[in-house]
Amino acid sequence: MEAAIRSPAMINVVAVCGSLRKGSYHRGLIRAAMELSKESVNGLNIEYVDISPLPFLNTDLxxxxxxxxxxxAFREKIQQADCYLFASPEYNYSVTGPLKNAIDWASRPPNVWADKAAAIVSAGGGFGGGRSQYHLRQIGVYLDLHFINKPELFVKAFEKPVKFDSDGNLVDTATKEHLKEVLISLKRFTLRLQGKCE
Structure with a gap:
């Protein structure tokens, strides 16, 4: 009797957005990623985790x-995830205060980010938020995060064709396809780090 063929386990992705604004393009990127994971990237379960309830980091707490x-609650979500998707806006050539605050809370002992795969997406002006991505990669060195290298996604949100609608939803087909490739790469790298094959 042949052994039953097991389907690969679902990869749990925690998505963290560095913008707290409801109509944020970055939240739109996460919504699009969640839709893609259900429609065309099998094996990924993406959960958006809101960082707005987190207090400012204060070790007196x-x-x-x-x-x-x-x-x-936030640290538990981070610890249980297989990998992470960061939607990182660029403020003053860096990551936003809320995102850095969330990162720092989850890095308090024990660091619950460690030894996991991660991907970054961003949207913005001329460089599409790219400087924040490179700074986040630098932060990730200390956190022991393993970022995918390719593909990178920097959405130039204010150039034609229109990338987002008035509610912050991603509407550009080419950008959605690029985002899909990011998710596929994240999935493959996560499996590789876990010693599994697709």
Whole structure:
């Protein structure tokens, strides 16, 4: 009797957005990634985790080895994930304050980011948010995160053709296809780090 063929386990992706604005293009990129994971990238389950409830990092809030409830919940989500998708806006050539705050909370002992795969997407002006991506990669060295190298996605949000609608939803077909390639690369790299094959 032949052994049953097992389908690959689902890869759980936590998506974190560095913008708190409801109509953010970065949240639109995450929504598009979630749709793509259901329609055309099998094996990925993307969960958006809101960082807005997190208090400002303050180690006085760490009591008896525990963290505030919102921080504990966030850290648990990060720890349980197989990999991460960062949507990182560029503010002053760097990542946003809210994103850095979330990163720092999850890096408090024990660092729950460590040894996981990650991808970054961004949207913006001339460089499409690219400087924030390169700074986030630098931060990731200390966190022991393993970012995919290719493909990179820097969406030039204000150039034609229109990339996003008035609600921040990604509408450009070519950008969606590029985002799909990012997700496929993230999936493959995650499996590779886990010692599995697709």
């Amino acid at each position: 760490e009591v008896g080895g525990t963290y505030p409830p919102a921080v504990e």
